[in-house]
Amino acid sequence: MDSAEWIWRSGRLQPWGEATIHVNAVGHASVAAVFEGIKAYLAEDGENLLLFRLEDHLDRLYASARICRVEIPWTRDELTAAIVELMTANKASDDTYIRPWAFPEGVIREQMVPAGVRCEVAIDSWPFQSGFKREGCRAGVSSWLRISDAITPPRVKAFSNYHNGRLALMEARENGHDWPILLNDQHKVSEGPGACIAMVRDGVVVTPALSSGVLESVTRSTALTLLAEEGYEVEERTVDRTELYLADELFFLGTAWEVLPITTVDGLQVGKGVAGPVTEHLYELYFSLVRGRSGRHLSWLTPVPVKAHG
Ligand SMILES: Cc1ncc(COP(=O)(O)O)c(C=O)c1O
Structure with a gap:
């Protein structure tokens, strides 16, 4: 490395x-x-x-x-x-x-x-080079449940929490998926092993609530803010597994994964099988924000001059 x-x-x-x-x-x-x-x-x-x-x-x-x-x-x-x-x-x-x-x-x-x-x-x-992986990834719902607030809180970003994500990932890879989606102890959708998840259904952007067994993701909160500013209806609520199968668009959200489209879930094609229009739009909004192009939310950006050491 x-x-x-x-x-x-x-x-x-x-x-x-x-x-x-x-x-x-x-x-x-x-x-x-x-x-x-x-x-x-x-x-x-x-x-x-x-x-x-x-x-x-x-x-x-x-x-x-x-x-x-x-x-x-x-x-x-x-x-x-x-x-x-x-x-x-x-x-x-x-x-x-x-x-x-x-x-x-x-x-x-x-x-x-x-x-x-x-x-x-x-x-x-x-x-860590960034970029939109338009081709997306294949996801599968894991038989491993997400750790829960009453056992090992997923709200904590702790190395030990990734044991749970790793088990799910190994299973997903074994089953021909790229990434797992974990259900929580109530068998509702929580998140991926290193990113939150959101879907678009009938024009509404939906993501599991923060009490669904997820990390309080910075990217998730950024996406909800940007999409609401653009006039999208956004919902944070309990999400059923079967809603994943009916979603028009699905994507992961995280600092490392950024905005990653999901093109199949448990082998079922999501939308047209490529990044959908809301996902594309969010990607544009996100990258013009983080690169300071949009001039929005400047308080979220801490500049470190490159010239000083370049
Ligand atoms: C389990 C998990 N969920 C969600 C996220 C996304 O959080 P953030 O957007 O703050 O990177 C991460 C990444 O850190 C993660 O490891």
């Missing part, structure tokens, strides 16, 4: 190769680790990278840490400065993915990592 030159770790930049921990720290420490996935997009003028909704991602990082009772020993301003420092050190000059994560410090002997244990924060970044 291509690695960046630098990682930010607990207050300073560290060369990639030196950013190690003891092998004993890997397993148990990961149980309590929380993280974020943030993107920075190259602006239209090529002079800035625009961190997208950084404040909202940091809010979610602290929210995840609060629920898991792990303490992040860095303030929001310090983490913001750290991300900018890291991007500059790594000479980021194109679309970039940034992953901050907090994990218990040192070697943890207990599986039940105690509350309030000191945490380290590390931040990694790597190039």
Whole structure:
């Protein structure tokens, strides 16, 4: 894997190769680790990278840490400065993915990592090209149910939650799909393993409510805002599995997946089997926003000059 030159770790930049921990720290420490996935997009003028909704991602990082009772020993301003420092050190000059994560410090002997244990924060970044995958993907409803708020809250962005998504993904691939769609403990639609889901039915854009066992996705909230501004009717509600089979359009929404059309679900073609008009429109709205082209929601964009290090 291509690695960046630098990682930010607990207050300073560290060369990639030196950013190690003891092998004993890997397993148990990961149980309590929380993280974020943030993107920075190259602006239209090529002079800035625009961190997208950084404040909202940091809010979610602290929210995840609060629920898991792990303490992040860095303030929001310090983490913001750290991300900018890291991007500059790594000479980021194109679309970039940034992953901050907090994990218990040192070697943890207990599986039940105690509350309030000191945490380290590390931040990694790597190039991540974006683009509309118009051909979309094939999805299948998983026999694995989504973790639930009463068991392992999906509202928390924790590495351990991805065990559930991975099981569903392995099954989906085995069955010839690209990605799984998970139902929640009520057997209603929740989300994909790394993205939320939305459908268009009779002109209305519908996505499972935040109480459906989903991550409080930044992309989902962005899409709902942009579509409502364009006059689309949007609904957040309980979604039945069979509604997926009747949808005119279906798509995943996430920082990494962006707007990803779903062309078949359980082998049934969705709409015309290609990205539908609302999906295309949303993609346009999303990309002109994140690249600063639309001039809208400028408070969601944190510019990091490319020239300073380019
Ligand atoms: C399980 C899950 N759901 C939804 C999302 C989408 O969230 P966001 O739009 O904030 O990236 C992600 C991606 O982080 C995810 O891992």
